[in-house]
Amino acid sequence: MQQHDRLPGTPEFRIKLPKSDGEARGYLLTEFGGNGTHKFVLQKGSRVAAEGWPGLGDHTRRLRAELREGQALADAPADPALPQAPPQWVATRDITCNSSSAAAALVYGYDASGPESWRTAEGHPLADYLSTGWRAPRKAWLVRGSNVSGHNLVRQMWLAEGVVSLAGAHLPPLEESDPTKSALRRFVEEGYEGAASYNQKRGLVDELHAFLTQMRVGDTVATIGDGRLHIGRITGEAVQTASAGGLSNLRRAVTWQPDSHPYEQLPEEVQQKLSVQHDVVDLTGVLEALDGLAGVSPATGADAPALQPAAERPAQRELSLPQVTEALAADLLVHDRAWLAEMRELLTDERQLVFYGPPGTGKTYLAMKLAEYFGGGPEQVKIVQFHPSYAYEDFFEGFRPVEDAETREVAFRLTAGPLRELADLALREGNRHIPHFLIIDEINRANLAKVFGELYFLLEYRTRSVRLTYSGDDFALPPNLFVIGTMNTADRSIALVDAAMRRRFAFVELSPRTEPTAGLLARWLRHEGRDMEPAHLLDALNARIDDPDFAIGPSYLMKPGVYRDGGLERTWRTKILPLLEEHHYGEGLDVAARYGLGPLREQLR
Secondary structure (H helix, E strand, O other): OOHHHEOOOOOOEEEEOOOOOOEEEEEEEEEEOOOOOEEEEEOOOOEEEOOOOOOOOHHHHHHHHHHHHOOOEEEOOOOOOOOOOOOEEEEOOOEEEOOHHHHHHHHHOOOOOHHHHOEOOOOOEHHHHOOOOOOOOOOEEEEOOOOEOOEOHHHHHHHHHOEEEEOOOOOOOOOOOOOOHHHHHHHHHHHOOOOOOHHHHHHHHHHHHHHHHHOOOOOEEEEEEOOEEEEEEEOOOOEEOOOHHHOOOEEEEEEEOOOOEEHHHOOHHHHHHHOOOOOEEEOHHHHHHHHHHHOEOOOOOOEHHHHOOHHHOOOOOOOOOOOOOHHHHHHHOOOOHHHHHHHHHHHHHHOEEEEEEOOOOOHHHHHHHHHHHHHOOHHHEEEEEOOOOOOHHHHOEEEEEEEOOOOOOEEEEEEEOHHHHHHHHHOOOOOOOOOEEEEEEOHHHOOHHHHHOOHHHHHHOOOOOEEOOOOOOEEOOOOOEEEEEEEEOOOOOHHHOOHHHHHHOEEEEOOOOOOOOOOHHHHHHHHHOOOOHHHHHHHHHHHHOOOHHHOOOHHHHOOHHHHOOOHHHHHHHHHHHHHHHHHOOOOOOOHHHHHOHHHHHHHHO
């Protein structure tokens, strides 16, 4: 294939083979393959992995065999500097492949994505050099214009003239309507040299690519001006023009809705997306909510009244927690249904609460039962337990060693933790009205500032988003994600929890001295038809304990083994007395004489 067949404007791409210095090189062709993507030339001298891994497609396996038979792939000489390197082949001529992915599979010996695997010398993926592929039929976008070099273009121009714009003051004349990201990167590097930092340039490339290539006529566009949300419909292709001060050189025609919406009255999910700090933001995730504000049909984007009367349209499902029932109170042996109703109100208002108290008061059990009831089942509940070595990378996301199932190579990859997994589940289409619960057991046993990181901010400001440490994504806690923590006060006093933690959580005490825990054992014994003596013994025991943080909870005596022969004495000797010995360590107190079953029974007589 001759050089003039190379796709114009595209460089040479490379793949570095693992565990060796071997490298493959190639380039895109103007000609398209059978799957509708550009063909790819694997250049002479490229190294190819000799081993074909399980899962490699039959077509690629046959191609590799044919190339070997035709001597287009020959044995590569071993590298004495890397004696453990896996065997490789070398291309003795240029090899034309049906696509970049086919060429990557040929090189690796296993199926791989060509647009992501092939990289330039600078590390940019081949995908940046391809025209935009498939995208959703209709998307939504936020474009900021209320402070463009100190000018409020929303008020001064956009609404009056029916446009939306980006500055683009240092761009050369754009000859193509849908420039690739690689072309835009080149224009930005040249035009903004010395005028923007590397991070500003990267953000500008993404925003220009979205405005010029990703946006389409018919998409929804939104902007904030003077504290109000304006919604419109894009009606024109991107146009490059001169403008006063270079404030609006790139424009699209927009039909704006006559009504706007106060920011503070917007749905929480919309406020979260609007808090992302970029000039162009993809709002497709809240397109349905924007359609509701604009009064259009979510299915087609057309005005809803013309298609379906408002009274006949299905009601929007809203997030709410189920009401507390007598059946729930009876199941949990809570004598006062109003207490459970208060827990529902706290979760509705605060989204986060902590059950705190001494051991054995049923904190974790109650947290799980309430989460399953309010969430509609265990599928919406995830539980984690904090410990002193627990970190942000374990809780939310971080780079962890992961073995590739095919190559057996170990590499550090960004991996989601339980909070990120649950947040992603809660944000799925169809899940956003369903409550999801994260239970954090022993929440005070970890370094909370270290574990939560920037998420501390989101616990208090649910309508905002933050830039994440590792992935760089803009993230907000979903409104349908609730957090219930449990805290053992015998491990650490509540007073030692930092002020930031106490401000972000509602704290509910579960103590043998207060309801609903105080009478729980007696209610359970009556429910089970058992003798009431254990309840009386527990009350007498706790009356002798001077520190409420070390009171003994009823769950120690709510297990079947307690009521077998000798079970109560065994539980008292091996479970309860050791806790009190630790509490009085170094005081010289005879714990058995003060808290043993004998003295307590004598007192009750």
